[in-house]
Amino acid sequence: MCGVVGVVLPGRGHEAAGVAATALFALQHRGQESAGVGVADAGHLMIYKDLGMVSQVLDERRIPSLTGDLAVAHCRYSTTGSTVWENAQPTLRLGPRRSIAIGHNGNLVNTRELLSQLEGGKSRLAATTDTELLTAILADEPALDTVVALRRVLPRVKGAFSLVVLDERRVIGVRDPHGFRPLVLGRLPEPDDETKTAGWILASETAALDIVGAEVVRDVAPGEMVVLEPGREPVSIQYAKATPALCVFELIYFARPDSYMEGRNLYEARRHMGMQLAREHAVEADMVMPVPDTGGPAAAGYAEASGIPYRDGLVRNRYSGRTFIQPSQAMRQRGVNVKLSPLREVVRDRRLVVVDDSIVRGTTTKQIVGLLRRAGAREVHVRISAPPIYHPCFYGIDTAIPTELIATTHSEEEIRAFIGADSLGYLSVPGVLAALDLPYEQFCFACFDGNYPEPVPYDARARKFVLEEEPEAAPT
Numbered sequence: 001m002c003g004v005v006g007v008v009l010p011g012r013g014h015e016a017a018g019v020a021a022t023a024l025f026a027l028q029h030r031g032q033e034s035a036g037v038g039v040a041d042a043g044h045l046m047i048y049k050d051l052g053m054v055s056q057v058l059d060e061r062r063i064p065s066l067t068g069d070l071a072v073a074h075c076r077y078s079t080t081g082s083t084v085w086e087n088a089q090p091t092l093r094l095g096p097r098r099s100i101a102i103g104h105n106g107n108l109v110n111t112r113e114l115l116s117q118l119e120g121g122k123s124r125l126a127a128t129t130d131t132e133l134l135t136a137i138l139a140d141e142p143a144l145d146t147v148v149a150l151r152r153v154l155p156r157v158k159g160a161f162s163l164v165v166l167d168e169r170r171v172i173g174v175r176d177p178h179g180f181r182p183l184v185l186g187r188l189p190e191p192d193d194e195t196k197t198a199g200w201i202l203a204s205e206t207a208a209l210d211i212v213g214a215e216v217v218r219d220v221a222p223g224e225m226v227v228l229e230p231g232r233e234p235v236s237i238q239y240a241k242a243t244p245a246l247c248v249f250e251l252i253y254f255a256r257p258d259s260y261m262e263g264r265n266l267y268e269a270r271r272h273m274g275m276q277l278a279r280e281h282a283v284e285a286d287m288v289m290p291v292p293d294t295g296g297p298a299a300a301g302y303a304e305a306s307g308i309p310y311r312d313g314l315v316r317n318r319y320s321g322r323t324f325i326q327p328s329q330a331m332r333q334r335g336v337n338v339k340l341s342p343l344r345e346v347v348r349d350r351r352l353v354v355v356d357d358s359i360v361r362g363t364t365t366k367q368i369v370g371l372l373r374r375a376g377a378r379e380v381h382v383r384i385s386a387p388p389i390y391h392p393c394f395y396g397i398d399t400a401i402p403t404e405l406i407a408t409t410h411s412e413e414e415i416r417a418f419i420g421a422d423s424l425g426y427l428s429v430p431g432v433l434a435a436l437d438l439p440y441e442q443f444c445f446a447c448f449d450g451n452y453p454e455p456v457p458y459d460a461r462a463r464k465f466v467l468e469e470e471p472e473a474a475p476t
């Protein structure tokens, strides 16, 4: 995960950082560990970053001091390296050949191999992320031009990367050849004449363009680099052959429902997944309800296709973010869930279809089923608008290690018994594709079927702390 933004906005009183930070608000769901903005002003780069949510880090006291016509911004969800200040992004290198700042969404799978190519090795790194390593390699590249340097370095980089790269005079958007993570290009119109172009913006999702009044131009293609320079039209460079494999989980639940991917509005895509789920796993019930917030569209689709009324049966406690104090062991044993509360009047004596978008370890779903039963539900039928997760992700989603994924160690009937539901049904892979009306070949489905579009070397499986630990010997 992670959210990235890049902005080129000349002649508007150095507003680029403010626009980038505002767009980043719309990407907060993609990463809540840290946030940051990098700016280029008259050839000088500066970044400001810290641990915390976008609103905590990039408030109105910080933004005015981040002057410049060019900006990149990032919010982090860690998949390589611990959650410490040093690992927040954008990264920054002030070098003899070029100064660069990078925001990265995705996860590299050949980090150890790349480290072996860096002169001076780990001692040269100021952080333990794959992005820091990539920044160091790029800064070392002898070519004077950043685009040329990228063209030389990128073929050696394997895995998932949607990047925003800032140098002294440009913002460059880069998407890996598989396009695992999204990246869109938008146009910032002049406020008093929408036909005129004030600047350009890159962002992880179209929702980030909407919030700053930008117009969606198009997706950055897999294997494409888009160079944004003040006063010029974007320049497209196809630096590698595209072999598309967009993460299907982005469409199932990671990205915002108001965003568009592959020409699909994600609310509508999820509603269709819910309709398909109702066709695949029908059940007699009194009401369909979502697990808030993300189960809503699929629950609406299930209700529509099944004819069973839709109601809300759970309320999300809005401010129970990551920093919220967790319940004590005793509270947990009594089934207290700080995030969700049941609507007793709604669920009492009813047969419920409860729609959610995934089961990872199974513990959260078990808790939810327990909450609903204690609130008086007569039957609880769990429906999941995604297939079972059998395999870990190495491309930027910090899913559990294989033994923690409940589907790898339990049959569907065992999972049903573990979560305490009356029945359980998952949407099939063909069901996801039917709902999207798009071909399998366009997506990565690896966590469902194990077909990894980019081979994952053995040592990448030590992955998250690959730059903090000694390499593990591969089994013979």
Ligand code: SF4
Binding pocket: 180, 246, 247, 248, 249, 250, 392, 393, 394, 395, 396, 397, 444, 445, 446, 447, 448
């Ligand atoms: S393995 Fe799963 S989560 Fe990871 S990129 Fe592929 S589909 Fe997405």
